Amino acid sequence: xxVSLVIPTYNRIEDLKKTLPQISKILNEESELILYDQSDxxxxxxxxxxxxxxxxxxxxKYIYSTEPSVTLAWNTAATFASGEILLFLxxxxxxxxxxxDDHKNxxxxxxxxxxxxxxxxxxxxxxxxxxxxKNGNATTCAGVNMSIRTETFRxxxxxxxxxxxxxxxxxxxxxxxNQHHGGLAVGDDIFVFHRAPxxxxxxxxxxxxxxxxxxxxxxxxLWLLSRQGFRKFSRIPRHLYWLLKYCLPSRDVLLTxxxxxxxxxxxxxxxxxxxxxxxxxxxxETAAVYELVSSNSLKSSKx
Numbered sequence: 001x002x003v004s005l006v007i008p009t010y011n012r013i014e015d016l017k018k019t020l021p022q023i024s025k026i027l028n029e030e031s032e033l034i035l036y037d038q039s040d041x042x043x044x045x046x047x048x049x050x051x052x053x054x055x056x057x058x059x060x061k062y063i064y065s066t067e068p069s070v071t072l073a074w075n076t077a078a079t080f081a082s083g084e085i086l087l088f089l090x091x092x093x094x095x096x097x098x099x100x101d102d103h104k105n106x107x108x109x110x111x112x113x114x115x116x117x118x119x120x121x122x123x124x125x126x127x128x129x130x131x132x133x134k135n136g137n138a139t140t141c142a143g144v145n146m147s148i149r150t151e152t153f154r155x156x157x158x159x160x161x162x163x164x165x166x167x168x169x170x171x172x173x174x175x176x177x178n179q180h181h182g183g184l185a186v187g188d189d190i191f192v193f194h195r196a197p198x199x200x201x202x203x204x205x206x207x208x209x210x211x212x213x214x215x216x217x218x219x220x221x222l223w224l225l226s227r228q229g230f231r232k233f234s235r236i237p238r239h240l241y242w243l244l245k246y247c248l249p250s251r252d253v254l255l256t257x258x259x260x261x262x263x264x265x266x267x268x269x270x271x272x273x274x275x276x277x278x279x280x281x282x283x284x285e286t287a288a289v290y291e292l293v294s295s296n297s298l299k300s301s302k303x
Contacts, residue, residue, distance in 0.1 A: 004083030008073035009091040020054040032059035038068040048294040065290035071158040076286040090144040094193040103147040118145030118187040137183035141174040157284030213263040221271035226282040
């Protein structure tokens with residue numbers, strides 16, 4: 001079973017220098033790394049030389065795009081994958097075990113599953129995050145550690161119109177997969193350590209500002225509007241719960257005019273506009289501009 005690891009990155013070169021050597025140690029002839037870079041703080045050509053040093057003679061593909069979007073990164077990277085399984089990881093993780101073997105074991109033991117929603121430690125070993133589940137299937141997943149059959153993902157894709165901070169794109173795809181493709185296994189024994197610095201594409205929640213709330217609300221509203229049939233209305237209470245639990249600003253932000261005029265109201269207005277442009281459909285597109293900067297393939301790897 002050949003596995004394609006996919007790591008999107010955005011302006012986190014120092015984190016990559018910590019993560020990639022760990023990835024390099026577990027790569028073999030039956031796996032590859034697809035590094036999808038959307039950074040604007042360094043020259044990708046120069047960085048490709050550092051990648052070659054960090055990854056050695058392992059299978060890898062280094063792709064560069066000028067469109068910073070984790071959902072476009074997932075969708076586009078999947079078109080380059082040689083593996084039967086896509087394993088999505090963040091660029092700011094520490095490995096606790098051989099994450100490739102951990103995920104492969106699930107598919108070998110449970111051939112009926114379409115994917116595995118892994119777990120992670122959120123910045124500290126006493127802060128574990130484990131996917132929610134219902135009837136044995138994961139109802140949420142985290143982009144920091146999840147895998148899916150390549151054929152299934154290419155059919156489903158992620159919601160490509162989501163914007164920074166991209167929450168809750170991974171929860172949306174978990175719901176979509178359960179509805180249309182089958183169950184995600186709950187990887188409650190597959191952990192990575194998520195360092196989660198305050199920089200990067202999705203940003204750490206500690207840096208929340210008006211633009212963070214605008215993007216988060218826009219994505220939630222678009223998710224709600226793009227659902228089909230009765231579910232468009234039946235899921236409203238759950239969205240309200242999520243927004244109140246995870247996306248409610250502090251009083252010093254909530255009680256400002258800016259919050260309503262620059263975040264809440266325009267996000268709802270723009271989500272309606274985007275949903276109309278999409279004819280009420282969930283869109284899953286690839287990046288318009290990207291380049292395969294460098295790659296290395298072992299002769300024994302799958303092509």
